[in-house]
Amino acid sequence: MKTNILGLPVKETELIVTELNILLSNFQVYYQNLRGIHWNIRGKRFFDLHIKFEELYNDSQLKIDMIAERVLTLGGTPLHTFEDYIKNNQLTVGKNISIDEKAIHLIVNSLSHLLKIEREILNKSSEINDEGTNSMMSDFIAEQEKTIWMMQAWLEEEL
Numbered sequence: 001m002k003t004n005i006l007g008l009p010v011k012e013t014e015l016i017v018t019e020l021n022i023l024l025s026n027f028q029v030y031y032q033n034l035r036g037i038h039w040n041i042r043g044k045r046f047f048d049l050h051i052k053f054e055e056l057y058n059d060s061q062l063k064i065d066m067i068a069e070r071v072l073t074l075g076g077t078p079l080h081t082f083e084d085y086i087k088n089n090q091l092t093v094g095k096n097i098s099i100d101e102k103a104i105h106l107i108v109n110s111l112s113h114l115l116k117i118e119r120e121i122l123n124k125s126s127e128i129n130d131e132g133t134n135s136m137m138s139d140f141i142a143e144q145e146k147t148i149w150m151m152q153a154w155l156e157e158e159l
Helices: 012-042 044-074 081-089 098-129 131-155
Strands: none
Touching: 012 044, 012 081, 012 098, 044 098, 044 131, 098 131
């Protein structure tokens, strides 16, 4: 089995790079959704939600950079065009969302889908002992599960 400079199998690492680029694309759409709801939110909860959405998009921006840098670390090229992002996107695109509950539902649904992608990457990276990717995915998963729980509590809904 041929390995790269990191000691990871080349073929399997290329598959993980592809999956990370899919995650990157979906995170870019998630980020843009957060920007949109941050800008457009209205109502009595505006001040609290406006700040929360900014916190979430800033966090997403950091994660986007981390994913792109992981792709580079693994020897790949991160996707970086809107065309690529839309082609690989699996999330609902939120447009003109100004109602608080609709915005929170969009976030919960988006995070739920991101979790599925991350768990798939985690499974594949675990198989080849890619601890760098494992660690990143585990951290993302733990944070996003907590965010989903908090959003569900805000909505007063069961997980």
